[in-house]
Amino acid sequence: MYDKFNGEFITLAEFAYLAPLNVFHRESEKIEYSHPDGLKNLHITFAREFTLDRIPQSASLHFSADDYVKLYVNDRYAGQGPAQGYYFDYNHCVADITSLLREGENIIRAEVYYQGLINRAYDSGDLRCGFICDLVSDGETLLSTDTDWRCRVDKSYVGHDKTGYDTQFLEHRDLRIPPTEWERVRVRDADYTFADSPFPMLDVYPVDPRAFCERDGSTVYDFGGEVVGGLVVTVTSKRDGAELELRCAEELDGGVEGELNQDTRIRYKTRANCNYCEKIILTEGRNTIDQYDYKAFRYAELVFGDDVEINSVHVAAQNYPFDDSVCTLDTSDDVLRSVFEICKRGVKYGSQEVYVDCPGREKGQYAGDLTITSASQLWLTGDTRLFCKAVRNQVESAFIDEGLMAVTPGSLMQEIADYSLQFPIIALRYYDFTGDREGLVKLIPVCDKILTSFEKYQRDDGLLDGVDSKWNLVDWPENLRDNYDFPLTKPIGKGVHNVMNAFYIGAVICTERMIELAGVKVEDGATRSEQLIEAYNRAFWRPDQKLYADSETSEHASLHSNVLPLYFGFAKPESHTSIAELIRRRGSSSGVYMTYFTLKALARLGLYSDIYKMLTSTAENSWYNMVREGATTCFEAWGKDKKWNTSLCHPWASSPISVLIEDILGISPKAPGFVDVDVRPHIPGSVERLNMRIPLVTGKHIEFEWERGFYNYRFLND
Numbered sequence: 001m002y003d004k005f006n007g008e009f010i011t012l013a014e015f016a017y018l019a020p021l022n023v024f025h026r027e028s029e030k031i032e033y034s035h036p037d038g039l040k041n042l043h044i045t046f047a048r049e050f051t052l053d054r055i056p057q058s059a060s061l062h063f064s065a066d067d068y069v070k071l072y073v074n075d076r077y078a079g080q081g082p083a084q085g086y087y088f089d090y091n092h093c094v095a096d097i098t099s100l101l102r103e104g105e106n107i108i109r110a111e112v113y114y115q116g117l118i119n120r121a122y123d124s125g126d127l128r129c130g131f132i133c134d135l136v137s138d139g140e141t142l143l144s145t146d147t148d149w150r151c152r153v154d155k156s157y158v159g160h161d162k163t164g165y166d167t168q169f170l171e172h173r174d175l176r177i178p179p180t181e182w183e184r185v186r187v188r189d190a191d192y193t194f195a196d197s198p199f200p201m202l203d204v205y206p207v208d209p210r211a212f213c214e215r216d217g218s219t220v221y222d223f224g225g226e227v228v229g230g231l232v233v234t235v236t237s238k239r240d241g242a243e244l245e246l247r248c249a250e251e252l253d254g255g256v257e258g259e260l261n262q263d264t265r266i267r268y269k270t271r272a273n274c275n276y277c278e279k280i281i282l283t284e285g286r287n288t289i290d291q292y293d294y295k296a297f298r299y300a301e302l303v304f305g306d307d308v309e310i311n312s313v314h315v316a317a318q319n320y321p322f323d324d325s326v327c328t329l330d331t332s333d334d335v336l337r338s339v340f341e342i343c344k345r346g347v348k349y350g351s352q353e354v355y356v357d358c359p360g361r362e363k364g365q366y367a368g369d370l371t372i373t374s375a376s377q378l379w380l381t382g383d384t385r386l387f388c389k390a391v392r393n394q395v396e397s398a399f400i401d402e403g404l405m406a407v408t409p410g411s412l413m414q415e416i417a418d419y420s421l422q423f424p425i426i427a428l429r430y431y432d433f434t435g436d437r438e439g440l441v442k443l444i445p446v447c448d449k450i451l452t453s454f455e456k457y458q459r460d461d462g463l464l465d466g467v468d469s470k471w472n473l474v475d476w477p478e479n480l481r482d483n484y485d486f487p488l489t490k491p492i493g494k495g496v497h498n499v500m501n502a503f504y505i506g507a508v509i510c511t512e513r514m515i516e517l518a519g520v521k522v523e524d525g526a527t528r529s530e531q532l533i534e535a536y537n538r539a540f541w542r543p544d545q546k547l548y549a550d551s552e553t554s555e556h557a558s559l560h561s562n563v564l565p566l567y568f569g570f571a572k573p574e575s576h577t578s579i580a581e582l583i584r585r586r587g588s589s590s591g592v593y594m595t596y597f598t599l600k601a602l603a604r605l606g607l608y609s610d611i612y613k614m615l616t617s618t619a620e621n622s623w624y625n626m627v628r629e630g631a632t633t634c635f636e637a638w639g640k641d642k643k644w645n646t647s648l649c650h651p652w653a654s655s656p657i658s659v660l661i662e663d664i665l666g667i668s669p670k671a672p673g674f675v676d677v678d679v680r681p682h683i684p685g686s687v688e689r690l691n692m693r694i695p696l697v698t699g700k701h702i703e704f705e706w707e708r709g710f711y712n713y714r715f716l717n718d
Helices: 334-350 368-382 385-400 423-434 436-458 498-517 528-540 559-569 575-585 591-603 607-615 623-628 655-664
Strands: 042-051 059-066 069-072 075-081 093-096 103-116 130-137 141-142 150-153 205-209 210-214 217-236 243-249 279-282 284-290 295-304 308-319 328-331 668-671 675-680 689-695 701-707 711-717
Touching: 042 711, 059 075, 075 093, 093 368, 103 130, 130 675, 205 217, 205 668, 210 668, 217 243, 217 334, 295 308, 295 711, 328 334, 334 368, 334 623, 334 655, 368 385, 368 423, 368 591, 368 655, 368 689, 385 423, 385 436, 423 436, 423 498, 436 498, 498 528, 559 575, 559 591, 575 607, 591 607, 591 655, 607 655, 655 668, 675 701
Parallel strands: none
Antiparallel strands: 042 103, 042 150, 059 093, 059 130, 069 075, 069 103, 130 141, 205 308, 210 217, 217 284, 217 295, 217 308, 243 279, 243 295, 328 689, 668 675, 689 701, 701 711
16 A cells, blocks of 8 residues: 555566666766666556446546556546656656546556666666556545456567667567467555655647658658657558558758658658657558657658558647647747747647656756756746656755756766756745745755755865866857866866856855745855855956956856856956957857856846847847747757757757746746736837737736837736
């Protein structure tokens, strides 16, 4: 029995008596790890029949699985989950199945997937595998998982080809191979502790092709824009053993989007390191291929012979609940509108059960991406649940290292110092959007332990020297670091460099702000941040340039070294003009990730016209360049060729969403939790029309209207 379930955790006989493998360790540590190859990439069906004398007024399935489950009631889709989570705070879901039930015989079918790989996408590779559920009918538990259930393995999934960063197995299938015989389940004494409340299931919905082109031996489909999900294909085969090849791609071969024609080829070996080509061997008659794991793509190509007829094709698209109508932009500025739309769609499909780095190659939640994507998603949806889970995941990773992990949750161990030091930014955002003062107080010791974990690298003046236990990222990709003058080896060598210390001081400042907001009294005297700022100025300030250098031995002043002290509010006043000029000259010489901090730094100086120019720039390094290159979701970099493996759906590039709302429209919480709101727009006079509908976390929304220099806004209940 578990605290959230009456049911028992059921599994295959092969897993029943296996002890969980430890997959958690510091990135630099080596652990002994051995996982049976035969227990990877398993598709398992758990089933239970039951009889109803009448259809209940309400019925719901409370469920969880490891790694994942798709549920069907009477062969109709009911839901899927759970969201990724550590085993000691494991997620569960609730699906309303009232409309799926019928009088008489019913059947629940749980299609459970255990991947078994160490990666960012799943908390897998630990030999925890199985399913648990309760069927609650009119308030009473009607049935639960127990030994009356049965199970079998779908053996049609053949081959062990992986794609992405070993993120998923390709779904090569031989539909002639039957599943194993039904057998009784085993009950496993598993070590889960379930989360206090269920987590929302993904929205899953069909997306039909917008266009297609038939030609000899294949058909190419265009779904009109990037989608995230799996293909659902029905075909009729004239013989056993006929073959069908499924290819998916984010772009056309050659990188230029356009109308489909007889010469169209799709780039199924994507630039983001995913080889989306899967081979299906068919049975005679009608075949349905419903892909289990999700991909990121726009185009699909079906390659087949004369003995195969295509009946239907669509995508079962998926994303965290996202209503496109709750946050909208209507503007006379076509560039701004197109930039907003690709960022909005990027956040939509980049919000799965975590904020994914990208929904193709990594499929994991990176702490640095979280800084940007969470702000966008909160404004676009007014929904804090995904964000609060992300904060919880970050805090929980302290059981591995109190300095926090870069990917949370997940079984891949990765650590990036820049990302850990951004957690206090996230903690302050948590308070702004939730108003949860008690939660804020609980986050203070988390931040304090992060800072303490870095203290071993402090030299006498407090600056960090040689933080070698975590990556020193600065920016990504490497070619967009504005010639940062410090060797960023892995692990880092000895030496004091700017960005690491700027993030460290920023984390201290944010933590001191949290303490102040919590009402905790501190002793009089110089604060810790003030002492560190003095040391920082001695090391990096170059009075002749009125800029900050990259290291204490360098004279090179990169964009990154100057944006961060301005962002955190500790740049010398005499540097402001010089930094502003530096941004005007080289503002787009960083990656899209660091540009978030650049835009917010400009806002601190009140340079809103410069912000607007960057948002609507049409230069080579600009958001509009993505549009020009055919983007329907924001890219990982300024252009397809700006990085050697650019993903074409990467929501860390979505900073125009939050910057437009927070800084150009000037909307901010006057009180935590948005119980009161401030609106102070800074829209350039050249903009003729800019109207937005913006959801708030309180359940209200703002209707903002700007017309030729005059503005109006009102608050409405949803």
